[in-house]
Amino acid sequence: MIIQSIWLAIAFPLAGLLFNGLLGRRLGRGVVGIVGPGTVALAFVVGLFAGLDLLALPAQDRAIVVTLWNWISVGSFRAGMSLLADPLSVLMVLVVTGVGFLIHVYSIGYMEHEEDRLYARFFTFLNLFIVSMLILVLADNYLLMYVGWELVGVCSYLLIGFWFRRGDDPQDPVRLKDGELVPVPANLNPADSGKKAFIVNRVGDFGFALGVFLIWTTFGTLNFADVFGAAPEIASGTVTVITLLLFVGAVGKSAQLPLYVWLPDAMAGPTPVSALIHAATMVTAGVYMVARSHALYALAPTTSLVVALVGVITALYAATIALVQTDLKRVLAYSTISQLGYMFLAVGVGAYASGMFHLTTHAFFKALLFLAAGSVMHALGDVIDIRRMGGLRQKMPRTYWTFVIGALALAGFPLTSGFFSKDEILAKAFEFSPILWALGLLTALLTGFYTFRALFVAFWGSARDQELFDHAHESPGVMTWPLILLAGLALFGGILGLPQILGVDHALAGWLHPAFADLEGEGAEAIHHGLSAGLEWGLLGLSSVIALLGIGLAYWFYVANPGWPADLAVRFKSVFKLLVNKYYVDDLYDLLFVDPGKALARFCAQGIDNAAIDGIIDGGARLIVQGGAWLGRLQTGFIRHYALAMFLGVIVVVAYFFLR
């Protein structure tokens, strides 16, 4: 069975990265463009066969551990280079390599203007990312998962900073109707964005690492199966602490409040990177980690509540910022943060399969939206400000229509993939607490609005920048075919998880059921919520109405009455400025952490090291030198002086003995 060789899924892209990294520049871009995507396709095939192998096994046996070698053993500590292939990890393998393959193919076209060396480097890094992500999802223990976790962070760092020579990208201010110019914060340069992403992620990893240590001291092992098996016997306080620490890592990696600040700046990377790493796969690692650790999270209701709250608040928060963004990629970035919030809401309320469902559909439609945005950038010479676009639908029909499909799915338009997965989460949230549901629903309204705002402004109406418009052209087939395939997935992906009330099986929940079988009430047969059919239909209907309402409002504001948004911005000027400046959180973090950190560093270097420590030491040395010179004067060279000194000394000693 090929599942015993699941490591091949990692080995192919690894071979690709070594090949392209060492030889790519010499062999030319034709070879690079075949090796890069080709090895990912092979990994996808491995994943596909592994999935078939799993299906052939009885449900309770669908977890295959493949140990490659004994990695670290010190004393009682053991960690293996070992992989776990089960329905959950294989699903992730398929999403990562499937979407990853399409993005690799797209990159052949998107990166065509790069010089040979950078072209090869780009595919090397992309393959490295696939390798890292597969290690993350296939790991059978927390240490190896942490390895993948850090490695994807490095890939993210390298790829965000891919165009490391570029400077900050200043944004045109917004001219309000009353004549006031509202400055829009500049987009951070790629090099600093990459650095920021890595360091913010390390803050999250700080928690994750402590969680791993605590797991080991508590369980004496880091193996998933052993940890989860022993979890019920562990004090619930310890499990709560462990899960909270792990979740700190997830907050960093999956860009949730308060560590989301790196993701919008990550848009400085090439757009295929934004699609692959910062939308479809890497940022969902936190969701995957929680789903993988569901045996622990299910035992920690406090943590789960925290997860759900962080998720839903982040979802709403990021959606409000997305309302006013003028950079198309940043609209999508904030929507990614928001959608990840939905996923955490799902796993927080215990709906692990629903979270994974939304993770999957989101990978389809968000990758699609980013690639379509990239197609626009490709056409406009890297312009990404929607205020300079307009009327692009005539020029780029394929890009336009695929973008529409992605936008519909993101907005939760009925029967698209995003509709089903989002509705499922909302229904589960309703069951848990109507308040969480209401917040989620409000977010859905905003989502429909900001998504179609971007769409109408960019693609409808007439050209705002005639020169750009004339320059625009549809992208080549190597870019549009991935768009079309992803559009198909975004449109029809919902069949993976149709709601039970339609009288069909929830395919994805059925597939994942063996991985979640330890949880009662989860899985295919239990996908029936505790809700009555009537209520469920009602929620479904309400979700549809809300999505349509959001889209309709966007139409009303940006097509029917294009003057209204400007009026609103003047009327609610302070709110508008607050949103344009992203709630000033970046400035706040600079003020609270970055600047004091740098000041403390300077103080340590100059105040303590140079002034205090070396001051004392050099001062001491000078004292000794001077003291020596002073003492040296005692050595007069006259015998009589020494004799006198000796005589006085004898008197003192004798006197001491007598007077004692």
Added chain:
Amino acid sequence: MNSMDFPLLSLLLALPVAGAILVALLPRERTELVKGVAFATCVAALVLSLPLYFNFQPGVTGFQFEEVTDWIPGLNISYHVGVDGISLFLVLLTTLLSAVAVLSSWTAITEQVKEYMALMLLMETAMLGVFVSLDLFLFYVFWEASLIPMALLIGRWGGTRRIYAAIKFFLFTMAGSALMLVATIVLYLWGGGTSDLPKLLSSQIPAWLQVWLFAAFALAFAVKVPLFPLHTWLPAAHVEAPTAGSIILAGVLLKMGAYGYLRFALPLFPDAVPLFAPWLSILALIGIVYGALVALAQEDVKSLVAYSSVAHMGFIVLGTFALTPQAVSGAVLQMVNHGLSTGGLFLLVGVLYERRHTRLLKDYGGIWVKAPIFGSFFIITALSSVGLPGMNGFVGEFTILLGTFRVNVVYAAIATFGIVLAAWYLLVAVRRLLFGPLNPANTDLSDMNAREIAVMLPLVVFFFVIGLFPNLFFQKINPAVETMTSQVTQTRAVAEMSNE
């Protein structure tokens, strides 16, 4: 078994000295020949040290490749050498880095090449002697002997403030080792006139004396590591030292301090450990955070790497005093890791300095475009130093932190936070050296040449070998570490029981 009569360690010690003598006899003008002989000697020593790894028996406790001969018979002081899992890889690290250092000096050193190379070779013997000595006086002799060539290397071939740096280096270390000499003599006299380490280990030293002796040894080692606040000689020495000096200094000399704790201070004076361990751990933690912060504020990239050493050595000392198998084995491995990674960073800084004669970050920027091979090496080495999984630093740091977490959660948490800071200062260095628009001053910057790549490559290979297959190392480190930690903790337990 390696009970061979072949005096491998003695040969290894003699080889560089012989090379140094040969170099000294060569005509001064034949610089290429001088360099060739020096490098050949280092390679020969490296090859000669390899059987130590392959013939080392992991299951055997105690020392291997042992040799004992009378040295000063009247005083019962012997020439006693041997290696165990704690010293094995430090010996190998020394032979590797010596070869790397000599090769890296090929074009950087143009004056008095003969003297320079002879000193490098003498340095190698002194360092090897420190790691194989099993007699305290022998150890002391090598310890002091290693001081002189390094001080001369800094003072003669160093930068503008080289005299200040050399004197500072010499005085700091001398101050520490003077106390160590006194403690050694006391120990010798008290131990019935022996300075043989295995014999002393089995003798009973009263607890009050252990405290004093530990303090004396610990101070000498703390200067060498260096621990905060005794570290200020290090940046001065590094900034002024020639590249090869920095590689040896960071790669091997600092390890002598950490090794001293493991080999002598802990096993000889276990009763003193509970008293001192918290203080030394706290100093190590201060070093981790403080070293990182000061590194962040540096403009001179060499100085930045020097302060990063203070932080990294803090991890090693922290792991040493956690006294769990994971933490101590991790510390031993991390000594090797730090030698490779930081050695690599100094090497790369040297590559730049040789071309542009500046080490200030502001003089660079965007040079990855001009020097792609250099840039890739620098990023890989920086990531190794940051502790990226898959590479060496991660395994060492992880096991240290894991082992420390077992005994003290707060220490482990602070040290883990140090990893965040490490990412900060090293990525700042990468950012300012390699990224951003190309500084026009560097338009003519040439990439690394074949020799420089050849110097770097073995280090990078080891980054990954250690990162992916650490058990190749741990299986030989673990038994010695477990013997040592159980000795220290057991003796302590016995002492505590008898106190009650």
